Structure formats: C-alpha cells, structure tokens
Amino acid sequence: MTHPHVSVFLNINKDYHSLQKIQEKKLRFLANYAYNKVAYYNKVFKIYDIKPNNIRTLGDIKKIPILNRMDIVKNYPQSIVSKSFNVKKCYERSTSGSSGIPITVAFDNFSVRNYELIGIRSLLLTGHKILDRIAYIWYPPFRKDRLYERLGILKKTYISVDNTPELILEKLAKINYKTIYCYPSVLFEIAKKLDNSNYKIKPKRIITQGELLTKEVRKFIEEKFDCKTFNHYGTTEFYIIASECRYHDGMHVNMDNLIVEIKNKDGNTSIDYGKGSFIITGLTNKAMPLIRYEIGDIGSIKNEKCNCGLEFPKIDLFEGRNDDFIQLPSGKIIGPRKIATNLYKIFTFTNKIEKYRIVQNMTEKFIVDIVPGNKFNENVITEFKNILQKVLEEPVTIKIKIKKNIPKNLHGKLRSIESKVKIRE
Numbered sequence: 001m002t003h004p005h006v007s008v009f010l011n012i013n014k015d016y017h018s019l020q021k022i023q024e025k026k027l028r029f030l031a032n033y034a035y036n037k038v039a040y041y042n043k044v045f046k047i048y049d050i051k052p053n054n055i056r057t058l059g060d061i062k063k064i065p066i067l068n069r070m071d072i073v074k075n076y077p078q079s080i081v082s083k084s085f086n087v088k089k090c091y092e093r094s095t096s097g098s099s100g101i102p103i104t105v106a107f108d109n110f111s112v113r114n115y116e117l118i119g120i121r122s123l124l125l126t127g128h129k130i131l132d133r134i135a136y137i138w139y140p141p142f143r144k145d146r147l148y149e150r151l152g153i154l155k156k157t158y159i160s161v162d163n164t165p166e167l168i169l170e171k172l173a174k175i176n177y178k179t180i181y182c183y184p185s186v187l188f189e190i191a192k193k194l195d196n197s198n199y200k201i202k203p204k205r206i207i208t209q210g211e212l213l214t215k216e217v218r219k220f221i222e223e224k225f226d227c228k229t230f231n232h233y234g235t236t237e238f239y240i241i242a243s244e245c246r247y248h249d250g251m252h253v254n255m256d257n258l259i260v261e262i263k264n265k266d267g268n269t270s271i272d273y274g275k276g277s278f279i280i281t282g283l284t285n286k287a288m289p290l291i292r293y294e295i296g297d298i299g300s301i302k303n304e305k306c307n308c309g310l311e312f313p314k315i316d317l318f319e320g321r322n323d324d325f326i327q328l329p330s331g332k333i334i335g336p337r338k339i340a341t342n343l344y345k346i347f348t349f350t351n352k353i354e355k356y357r358i359v360q361n362m363t364e365k366f367i368v369d370i371v372p373g374n375k376f377n378e379n380v381i382t383e384f385k386n387i388l389q390k391v392l393e394e395p396v397t398i399k400i401k402i403k404k405n406i407p408k409n410l411h412g413k414l415r416s417i418e419s420k421v422k423i424r425e
C-alpha cells in the first residue's frame with residue numbers, strides 16, 4: 001500500500017470518481033473514530049440518532065449536524081479533542097480572532113505533516129521548483145526549518161510583516177528567490193513603494209493567502225511586480241484548502257484531504273455546485289476531528305473540467321468573511337469587496353491615503369481611521385466621506401480620525417472593514 005504522504009502527490013493524477021472513493025473511505029473511518037473517541041461527537045451522534053456505520057457515502061455526511069465556532073469554543077479541549085491524544089503533545093494553532101471569537105485547533109503530528117505536504121503540492125502546482133527559494137513574508141514566530149529545507153529543498157527566507165514596506169524591499173533585494181508568498185494587503189503596500197525604489201525586484205510568481213484578494217489589488221500587484229499571482233485559500237483550521245492552478249480560474253479544492261460543501265440560502269448543501277457558506281470536513285486530523293465545520297467564509301463551488309487536468313472541483317471566495325459584512329439600518333447587507341473597490345479606485349492608487357480602516361460600531365455609526373499618504377490634503381476627508389456615503393446609500397454618520405498608523409492584528413493582517421454589529425436575519 002502506498003504511504004499516505006506519498007499519495008498526496010499521486011492523487012493529482014486521479015479522476016474525480018476515484019477521488020470521491022478516497023473521500024468516502026476516509027469519511028467512514030472518521031465517523032467511527034469520532035463517535036468512539038471524541039466526547040462531543042459521541043453525544044451529538046446519540047442526540048441525532050446517527051449510527052457511525054450508517055455514514056457510508058458522501059451523501060450520508062448530511063446526517064451529521066453542522067459544527068459552528070461556538071461548539072468548538074465551548075468544548076475545547078476536554079470534549080472535542082480525541083481521548084487518544086494528550087492536547088499538550090499536540091500542535092495547537094489559534095485563529096487571529098479577526099473573524100469573531102478566536103478558536104484553537106489541536107493537530108496530531110501526522111496531520112501536520114500531511115497538511116504541509118498538501119501545501120507543498122499547491123506550491124509546486126504554481127510552477128515553483130523544489131530547489132528554488134521562497135521569500136515568505138508573514139507574521140512571526142516562524143517555524144524552525146524542516147530537515148528538507150536545511151538540505152536545500154524548498155528553501156525559505158522569512159521576512160516579518162512587521163517590517164516597513166521599504167525594509168521588506170531591501171531584504172528582498174538581497175536574496176535570490178523565485179516566489180514571493182504574502183498577504184494581499186501587505187503586498188499591496190510593498191507594490192506601492194516599488195516605483196520609487198532602486199531595488200530590482202523580479203519574482204517569477206506571487207502567491208497570496210490569508211485575506212481577500214480583490215480584482216483591483218491583484219491587477220495592481222501583477223502590474224507592479226510584472227508576474228502572475230496565484231491565490232491560495234488557507235485557514236488556521238485546515239491549512240491550504242484550495243489553490244489556483246496556472247489557468248487562474250478558481251481555486252482547486254484539496255479534495256483528497258477535505259470535503260468542502262456549500263450551504264445555500266435555504267440551508268441545503270452541495271459538494272459540486274452552488275453559492276453560499278463553506279462547510280468543511282478535515283479528513284486527516286484525528287486529534288481533533290472537525291466534521292462539517294461552518295468556517296464563516298462564503299463563495300461558490302463548481303465541478304467542471306479544468307484545462308490543467310486536475311479533477312479537483314474549484315471554488316471562488318466572495319466578499320470575504322461573514323462578519324466583514326455591513327448591515328445597514330434598512331437591513332440591506334453590503335460586502336467588503338464593494339466598499340474596497342470603490343475606495344481603492346479613487347484613493348489608494350493615488351497615494352492620497354496610505355491605509356484606512358472602517359469600523360461599524362452601531363448600525364448607523366461608522367468610525368474611519370485614515371493614515372494620510374503623501375498626496376493627502378484636507379479635501380480628501382470630504383472626498384472619502386462622500387464616496388463611503390454613496391456606497392452605503394443610506395443615512396449613516398461617518399466620523400473620520402487621522403492616524404499615524406493602523407496596527408495590524410495578531411496575525412499581521414490589516415483588516416480594512418470591520419463590523420461590530422451582528423447581522424439580523
């Protein structure tokens with residue numbers, strides 16, 4: 001039998017039907033395992049009268065209720081970590097809390113390795129070669145180099161996002177790399193400084209992850225760096241969920257390691273077609289199985305042939321995370337992409353504003369922090385207010401504060417739109 005770690009690289013050649021068989025086999029194991037070893041699932045299965053042996057096919061997954069963030073918060077670690085694992089010996093990762101209450105997930109060593117290999121697979125699918133170096137612009141602390149990295153395979157140079165864009169450019173200029181890996185917002189800040197710098201920055205490709213990549217930012221980054229961007233969808237809970245191939249038309253779901261369902265407005269779910277909220281099942285982590293976890297991201301899934309030959313279905317992320325959405329006094333909901341698109345077009349590209357953050361404190365009250373750019377003047381405040389008012393289309397108050405800087409969150413991300421108002425049904 002092929003070692004599961006090797007299978008990661010063989011699975012890219014499998015057809016959809018065979019991949020589904022892999023999913024079903026792993027799902028059957030997981031349902032039994034969770035029932036026997038995880039107190040939370042044991043209880044849930046009993047309440048819903050689910051017999052683990054009745055979870056046989058992908059369609060059967062619908063019998064298991066959806067897991068939400070609060071279920072994890074309330075049950076971590078005692079009831080949701082497997083009895084067979086000591087949480088202190090697991091690898092724990094916590095979400096930044098930018099999308100609600102932070103949660104922690106415990107991973108067993110096998111699943112960490114497996115997720116890392118999936119990450120490597122996604123990287124190689126971009127055309128990155130195993131002996132090439134990656135400039136990894138991310139938040140610290142950085143993990144220790146793995147043995148293969150010390151041997152010169154998939155070498156990484158870490159650069160902290162806490163550095164100024166100028167310093168990041170200086171560091172990039174000193175190393176010989178092929179791929180830049182970074183958050184869109186940080187990359188955008190760096191890209192803006194490129195024209196005025198004397199450094200020769202010539203990546204072969206860019207990989208973005210961790211934030212919404214808007215069309216406008218993508219175009220700007222690709223023009224400035226003169227290369228293509230590959231967007232990856234990664235989360236703390238499941239590492240890399242999906243990634244773009246060279247055709248850049250949606251992100252292929254790592255379906256041999258995960259089941260991704262989409263829940264539409266009526267609450268129905270589908271694994272191959274539709275729009276809605278992502279429901280994700282991790283098929284590898286035994287230490288803390290997450291079955292049908294509603295992660296809070298919305299988008300679409302489609303299962304059609306891609307020219308690259310990979311038969312993994314493709315997803316697109318919409319507007320950002322659920323709680324980036326702004327609900328107006330009338331009940332109308334506006335996504336962050338619409339707001340970002342209008343503001344980017346007018347300001348950020350012209351250097352009038354360096355950074356901004358819009359916070360909806362109450363339904364009709366918005367506070368905006370602005371860090372002035374080098375073309376800033378007093379009129380910009382009025383202009384900003386007018387544009388925001390126009391996008392929101394409803395009578396709201398907008399208060400603007402000029403700031404020297406806007407701090408990034410724990411994971412080094414700049415969240416430019418944030419709502420503290422819970423969305424009403």
Ligand SMILES: [Zn+2]
Pocket residue numbers: 245246247252306307308309310
């Ligand atoms: Zn493809």
